[in-house]
Amino acid sequence: MKKTFKYQMKPAFEERMKSLIPDKDDFAQFEKIIHQEPLSFIRCNTIKISPCELLKKLNRKSWQVKQPYPNFPEVMLIESDLLPGELGNALEHQLGYYYIQEVSSMLPPIALNPQPEELILDLMASPGSKTTQIAAKMQNKGTVVANDLKIQRIKILVSNLERCGVTNTIISRKDAIALCSKLANLNYTKFDKILVDAPCSGEGTLRSSPKTFIIWNHKITKSLSRQQKKFIAFALKCLKKSGVLVYSTCTHAPEENEEVIDFALRNFPVKIETLALPLKCRPGITKWKDKTFHQDVKKTCRIYPQDNDSEGFFVAKLRLLEETK
Amino acid sequence: MIKFIKSSEKKKILAVLGEQYGLSSLSYLLIEGGRKKLRAFSGSLSKEEILGLGNLTNIELIGMYIISRRDQDLRINFDALSIPEIKNQISKNIIKISKQQLELWMRGHDLEIKCERGPVVLQFQDDFVGIGKSNTEKIFNYVPKERKLKTPLPIS
Numbered sequence: 001m002k003k004t005f006k007y008q009m010k011p012a013f014e015e016r017m018k019s020l021i022p023d024k025d026d027f028a029q030f031e032k033i034i035h036q037e038p039l040s041f042i043r044c045n046t047i048k049i050s051p052c053e054l055l056k057k058l059n060r061k062s063w064q065v066k067q068p069y070p071n072f073p074e075v076m077l078i079e080s081d082l083l084p085g086e087l088g089n090a091l092e093h094q095l096g097y098y099y100i101q102e103v104s105s106m107l108p109p110i111a112l113n114p115q116p117e118e119l120i121l122d123l124m125a126s127p128g129s130k131t132t133q134i135a136a137k138m139q140n141k142g143t144v145v146a147n148d149l150k151i152q153r154i155k156i157l158v159s160n161l162e163r164c165g166v167t168n169t170i171i172s173r174k175d176a177i178a179l180c181s182k183l184a185n186l187n188y189t190k191f192d193k194i195l196v197d198a199p200c201s202g203e204g205t206l207r208s209s210p211k212t213f214i215i216w217n218h219k220i221t222k223s224l225s226r227q228q229k230k231f232i233a234f235a236l237k238c239l240k241k242s243g244v245l246v247y248s249t250c251t252h253a254p255e256e257n258e259e260v261i262d263f264a265l266r267n268f269p270v271k272i273e274t275l276a277l278p279l280k281c282r283p284g285i286t287k288w289k290d291k292t293f294h295q296d297v298k299k300t301c302r303i304y305p306q307d308n309d310s311e312g313f314f315v316a317k318l319r320l321l322e323e324t325k
Numbered sequence: 326m327i328k329f330i331k332s333s334e335k336k337k338i339l340a341v342l343g344e345q346y347g348l349s350s351l352s353y354l355l356i357e358g359g360r361k362k363l364r365a366f367s368g369s370l371s372k373e374e375i376l377g378l379g380n381l382t383n384i385e386l387i388g389m390y391i392i393s394r395r396d397q398d399l400r401i402n403f404d405a406l407s408i409p410e411i412k413n414q415i416s417k418n419i420i421k422i423s424k425q426q427l428e429l430w431m432r433g434h435d436l437e438i439k440c441e442r443g444p445v446v447l448q449f450q451d452d453f454v455g456i457g458k459s460n461t462e463k464i465f466n467y468v469p470k471e472r473k474l475k476t477p478l479p480i481s
Contacts, residue, residue: 142369
């Protein structure tokens, strides 16, 4: 049984979302679903256990578990009505056999497509859902540098990495821009891949964090957008030629999504690549208010909650054509 | 200051792990992690590259905490017990426990089980669920606080 929340959209937010979702029926579906609790997804931690073995264990607990994406058997949907906290308090969770992670949040590492032996930078790594997913895809080989700024966030990151048995990661604590600047200026080995899962206004997380309805403020998107452009600009300096940068947010705001990618396309030697993701994606928009974006931003991926019964997300994949300084 | 464990010391560690738990190999680079903890790193960066990175950022941690040194004993960390490389090698001092004992154990209770003195590995079905220490009369619980189950004991 899906629970619903009482919060309402602020008028300014509603107006923005109507501009992004102009079709009335489509918007009605959006409005309906953002007031429902999200589905319970987990990701099997293949560092410790195979999806098949985990499935057996969960079935023994009489949990109804579905694997909705045949190419991604590690993605599991818990269909049973569990008690509050039951998912996080299960023995299998404490043993690190799975990570509680909303399906749309699994998309950036899928887009990054990490390979064993690669050197990968996860620039804003805490709480570690994507870092653990990346390490699992790398089979604990190669190296992940997982960075975050605040010690409290680092503690959560450490706890999750350890629970999941991640051994190929170095945890760094530094401001993302300062870190990239130092890595680039002092000519440290360039990264094969970088994930910039940027801090954002969180418009896509209304279902799991209904407080976003209350704290949402359109002014914040402008300052976040400026910061996100800096993140992407500095991160690109640390990337190898032909390396891949995945940029993601959990917001619908074009200022924090297409505008940031447009900035990268216009200022750096990058090309944008088409994504093949397991969820229904809508193309990035090329016009927002008085701004027109590069046509290639259509290749970015907008995830709307009403399309997939998920949270909202944005993912873009950039490939660096030549090293930048 | 990052302190890598030398291969001669790693051999000694492995000898104790072999004696206590049956481990015969550890493919990781071992690093002294403070508070008598040893960390394991399986990444591809060399020691020099790690030190070079340490000059550019605050390295908080490298790899994963896998062993703590207590007196003469080495305790394998709760989270490391279920990593296949370690799990598949554990063959000594295993104590199998029942569902009822598991419920107590995972909530931090000591278990009234008589066995030989020293460190033991608790096993429930095919999972290792932590290290304990036996005084021959009972097994003292070392499940870390954040891995304990927070729900009340089921009514039997």
